Amino acid sequence: MDKKSILKSSSLRYLKGFAGTITATLSRIINIINGLIAAPLLISYVGPEKFGLWITITSLLGFLIISDLGLGSGLVNRISSKVTSDDREDIKKSITSIFLVLILVSTFLIIIFLNGIYLFDWNQILGVKEAIPKEEITKLLLVLSLIFCINIPINLISQIQLSFQESYKTEIYRIFGYLSAISFLIVAINNSLPLHIVLLGFTGIPIAASFFNLIIFFSFDKPWTSPSLKSFDLKILMNLLKAGSVFLALTIANLIGSSLDNLIVARNIGLQEVATYGITKQMFSLLYFIVFIASPFWPAFSEALETREYIWIKTALLRLTAATTLITTFICIFFIIFGEKIIMIWIGRENILPSQNLLIAFSFFWIVSALIQPSIYIMQTDNYKLKLLKFTLIYSLISLLLKVLFIDELGIVGLVWIGTLTYLLLFCLPIINFLRVKLASQ
Numbered sequence: 001m002d003k004k005s006i007l008k009s010s011s012l013r014y015l016k017g018f019a020g021t022i023t024a025t026l027s028r029i030i031n032i033i034n035g036l037i038a039a040p041l042l043i044s045y046v047g048p049e050k051f052g053l054w055i056t057i058t059s060l061l062g063f064l065i066i067s068d069l070g071l072g073s074g075l076v077n078r079i080s081s082k083v084t085s086d087d088r089e090d091i092k093k094s095i096t097s098i099f100l101v102l103i104l105v106s107t108f109l110i111i112i113f114l115n116g117i118y119l120f121d122w123n124q125i126l127g128v129k130e131a132i133p134k135e136e137i138t139k140l141l142l143v144l145s146l147i148f149c150i151n152i153p154i155n156l157i158s159q160i161q162l163s164f165q166e167s168y169k170t171e172i173y174r175i176f177g178y179l180s181a182i183s184f185l186i187v188a189i190n191n192s193l194p195l196h197i198v199l200l201g202f203t204g205i206p207i208a209a210s211f212f213n214l215i216i217f218f219s220f221d222k223p224w225t226s227p228s229l230k231s232f233d234l235k236i237l238m239n240l241l242k243a244g245s246v247f248l249a250l251t252i253a254n255l256i257g258s259s260l261d262n263l264i265v266a267r268n269i270g271l272q273e274v275a276t277y278g279i280t281k282q283m284f285s286l287l288y289f290i291v292f293i294a295s296p297f298w299p300a301f302s303e304a305l306e307t308r309e310y311i312w313i314k315t316a317l318l319r320l321t322a323a324t325t326l327i328t329t330f331i332c333i334f335f336i337i338f339g340e341k342i343i344m345i346w347i348g349r350e351n352i353l354p355s356q357n358l359l360i361a362f363s364f365f366w367i368v369s370a371l372i373q374p375s376i377y378i379m380q381t382d383n384y385k386l387k388l389l390k391f392t393l394i395y396s397l398i399s400l401l402l403k404v405l406f407i408d409e410l411g412i413v414g415l416v417w418i419g420t421l422t423y424l425l426l427f428c429l430p431i432i433n434f435l436r437v438k439l440a441s442q
Contacts, residue, residue, distance in 0.1 A: 023171035024295070030175055032286050034182045038202065039282060040347050043275070045189050045198075048352055052274035054199065056262045057140055070247030071098045072159035074240045077382050079163030080299035081306050088224055090236070095160060096227040097237035102153040109149045117142055139196040144203065151207045157214040160225070165299050169221075170213065177209030246385045253392040256400050261415060268407045277412045279343060280354040280362060284335065287328055287366045294320050298377040305383050313378065314439055320374035328370035332363035361416035368420060372428040375435055387434060395427035 043051045075098055082090050122137050158170045184201040218226040266274050297316060304313050335342075339359040344350070379388035399422040403415055410418070 023168040027171040027174045028288055030178045034178050035282050035285065036346060037182055038185055039279060041185065041189055043347060043349065046195055048275040048349065050195065052278060053137065054140065055278040056266050056274055057144055070244030070251065071101065071240055072156055073247035073380065074243035075159050076163045076299055077243065077302050078240065080302045083164065092225050093231050093233040093236050094240060095225050096231040097233050098240060099153060099156055099227045100232055101237065102156060106149050106152040110146060113145045113149065117145065140199065143196045143200045147204050147207060154207060154211045154214055157210060157217055161217065163299055173209045173213035174206060177206030180209065181205040246389055250389050250392055253396040256396040260400060264403055264407055265412055265415065269411065273412055276352045276354060279347060279352055280358055283339065283343060284362045284366055287331060293324055294374040294377050298380060301378045302381045305381055310439060317374055317378065321371065324370040324373055325367065329367055332366055336360055336363050355413065357413045358416065361413050361420060365416060365420040368424050368428055372431060375431050378435060379431060391427050391430050395422050398422055398426060
């Protein structure tokens with residue numbers, strides 16, 4: 001590739017990356033505002049125990065993210081490598097093969113949930129100690145599980161648009177979905193609708209917006225990518241399943257390391273503490289925008305590795321890491337100083353206010369996350385993903401073991417510190433050292 005082409009490619013990557021960053025940040029801000037509005041409304045409407053129950057169920061259903069078998073992430077790497085050669089046939093076959101499989105997976109899971117959700121004592125599994133009717137818990141599980149299942153094939157549109165470095169389109173539809181969802185929530189609560197109906201609309205409307213995005217993309221934006229039965233390719237599917245198996249294992253490992261926290265707290269301490277933990281975590285969720293700063297550059301890193309543009313990779317990594325870490329540090333300092341007052345004004349309940357130690361623990365976790373996030377998107381490329389899996393498995397399993405062993409003695413503050421220290425020592429530092437050696441040798 002000549003120097004002029006390299007400069008043009010580099011500029012285009014930054015342009016598309018920052019377009020994705022800006023729209024994703026705006027989308028995240030709106031989603032956070034939704035949470036700021038929704039949390040006090042729901043706590044006032046159903047109480048902190050049921051709110052904690054909703055958080056616990058949602059975090060458990062987060063495990064359904066593994067239902068895409070890692071295919072979505074594998075698709076990002078495949079399409080981004082094919083875009084440079086404009087191999088439309090391979091791209092269409094890849095999208096078709098994955099989309100059809102995910103429809104089958106979604107259908108299978110819906111059948112499983114419809115037939116099996118009544119077989120277990122969910123009060124015991126979820127650690128429900130308060131007098132919450134079993135029927136209400138079953139309705140919540142049924143509604144939320146169906147929504148998560150339906151979203152499995154629909155969510156593929158976000159991976160497809162990310163592959164084309166057009167994640168800003170995904171975020172525009174998400175913004176519309178978030179605004180519609182909070183409007184529904186306010187109307188539903190004012191009309192005293194049952195909790196499962198309230199959550200059906202609140203969680204389902206953003207998915208409906210993503211479905212509309214998918215229809216527009218396949219019908220008008222890039223109709224040549226539209227799935228068709230004749231484009232199904234078993235060989236391509238098997239290759240994507242092989243690549244996706246690494247991302248599937250990565251997803252499971254990450255879920256083990258973080259998404260079981262609510263269940264651990266619920267079973268060992270109680271849903272009241274889940275509410276405190278969940279509200280504090282939701283305030284810090286503002287910092288998820290660090291993911292959106294870096295994530296649009298994932299396909300760009302993949303493409304740059306394909307064309308061996310290592311100088312661009314090093315420069316982009318340094319700039320992204322500096323941006324994510326500095327911004328996150330300033331916000332965390334603000335939360336440490338004013339976090340308790342913010343939550344008191346926001347929620348208006350003293351019994352779920354976080355301690356200063358909990359605010360400090362969450363702050364350190366997010367600063368560490370900001371430091372490593374851009375590097376993760378390099379590690380997710382085909383070149384380094386197996387190494388990423390190794391680091392993730394070691395961190396997740398040791399973190400989970402320590403949390404289960406010491407939750408009773410250390411409480412929710414200790415839970416966060418265990419996650420933070422294991423993440424830093426067993427995940428972040430090994431990745432930083434690995435990339436330092438790899439990129440320095442190029």
